[in-house]
Amino acid sequence: MDKGNNEISRRGFIKLGGAAAATLATGGLASSVAQADDKKAHMVGTGAKAYLPKAKGPRLVIVGGGTSGLTIAKYAKKEYPKFDVVLVEKRDMYSSCFSSNLWYAGVINLEFLADHSFLDAAKNNNYTYFNATCTGLDRAARKLYTNQGEIAYDYLVLAPGIGYDYSRIGVKDPETETALRTIYPAGFTMPTEHSTIKAKVQGFEGGVFMLNVPGGNYRCLPAPYERACMIAAAFKKNKVKAKVLVLDHNPDITIKAKGFHAAFNELYKDYIEYKPSMEIKSVDLEKKTIKTEFDTITFDDASIYPGVRGSKLLEQFGIMDPKNPQKEALIDTLKYNVIGDDRVYVTGDSRPHPYSKSANTSNTEGKYVAKVLAARAQGKDIEWYSPETICYSLVNASPLEGISVDATYAYDAKTKSFSFSKDTKMFEDRDASKGRGTLSWAKGMYRDLFA
């Protein structure tokens, strides 16, 4: 067959000349025809430029349209309108991780989490949403690779969120890990996990529903405890004879302990059993058991939260700190640039800071990083200031009652370390005001990211 004249179309044959054939060969029907006698490896997106308008100013590319990336895209453009901002996000439909626990108890619906458009965010805030998966990085050439082609950048922010580390719960083979990801998803990254858990909870007919709290700086410290409350609330409402068994790696509830203990004891005495210092050492899928150092525990259904690590992208791009136990980014912790490269930044839950990995942290941090980028693009710099971790947890679904924490961080220049600032406050007496706050906080977050 003449390579320059691939013949396609089922009805009449259409002859395609060289250039047109080359374009089509990157995907779809033409490529399969081309491969019939061409057995070379073909890679989608490589060797071609992403089909984007020409940059009208310094190009700022952001990978990840979660809390951090959406914030930086909007606010970097506000801070320095000359930026030509491109947000590279692999999802084509948004749905937030934060607030997803409330869905399990029917306090909110899926629309609450997901009816927020990437397109509107881009349009409202004058940047480009590019629906693609980032696959590679060439820092020397300042080029980002995606499955939709390459993008040259002047500044790059990687905000890809977290990954799961199943080895930290003793799972070291891909068979078990894949089965766990599928059957007992953690529900701390993808929306599809939340759908699975929702169906599990609503359809649960009785027995032990196991949740666990991992060790380390896992995503959203209060979320597993809030989830226990919401699932227990659903069981209570559905009147099923069921128990939420919470196995905590840590010696006690990691945050808002007083408020969660009170909720467990006062609202869900018959529904929640809390066991501290229970580090999962292995999982047996067949028997539906997990082993800790001293115990074997049987469950009927579960959502299993493995260890949390920085996104694998960092490791693949060589910008992970090999000494960091959670495989997080090797960056300047005050300015967020990769050490030795002031064009590439890592933000959000892949950061190495001991900050609580929460949306409010990512959002307020993002506004600061936007200022850093704007300043640097103009040859200036700004002073560090702390992000804010304001985090509400709903503990009662009916009536709505919540608890909250309001934290900021202090930096010690001598030890180069961070700690909670002295202004940090916990509001642990559950009440309706903080119940409403939980919902209005989330609405405020969506507004800030999308409007």
Add this chain to the structure above:
Amino acid sequence: MDRRNFIKFCGVTTALAGFQAGYPTLRAAELKQYNKVKLVDGKGQPIKAKNLTTKESYVFNYPFMSTPAFLLNLPTKPPGGDKLVGKDGEYTWEGGTGVDGTVVAFTAICSHQLSYPTKDGSPISYYATEPSEDAGRTGVIVCCEHDRIYDPAQGGKMIATNKKATQPMAAIRLEYDAAADELYATGVYGTERFNDFFKAYKKELLEEYGPGVAKQEVADTAAVLLLSEYSATKDKC
């Protein structure tokens, strides 16, 4: 809004003769003049400044149909003259008005991320008698959404905490007719964020007010309600 004229304060001071304008000298800040409206009660009767309680806050919608503002009668006269910094630079807060110079008004839209009192509830309120847990005292406006604390006796300035500073609450300019003991709202100064507000709450405002209403300016009179009448619930923090 862009079609409105900016009028420098120094330009209007003379026009205000006969009214007690609180703090008479200044000012680099710009007043954005909106319709001059008389503050009335729920039945449309002019409210009398001396009858305003110091124990609770009032709310009236101004300058737009959908933008609430706080009207407060502080327990003591604030000195006024506070030099504040807004988005467009420095300005000076005028202080209070009314017989004792204790009546002040600010927009009730939080200058942090625009939380505001709605019919259903209010995350932002004035702590007249019960101390705010966040602030550890009374006499403050606190927004529970992200715990910003504002001092109405200092022109709505944000009280410093470890948090990233937020601009002061924009001030509503009041005129006081001493003879009748009646109040008028005439404009807004400091940093107002009404455009951001309309953008952020587009959906909600459309639902609550119907098409085209939210951005209409209030004309002639504005009804003043207690916050407890305006919003079904009030968050505390």
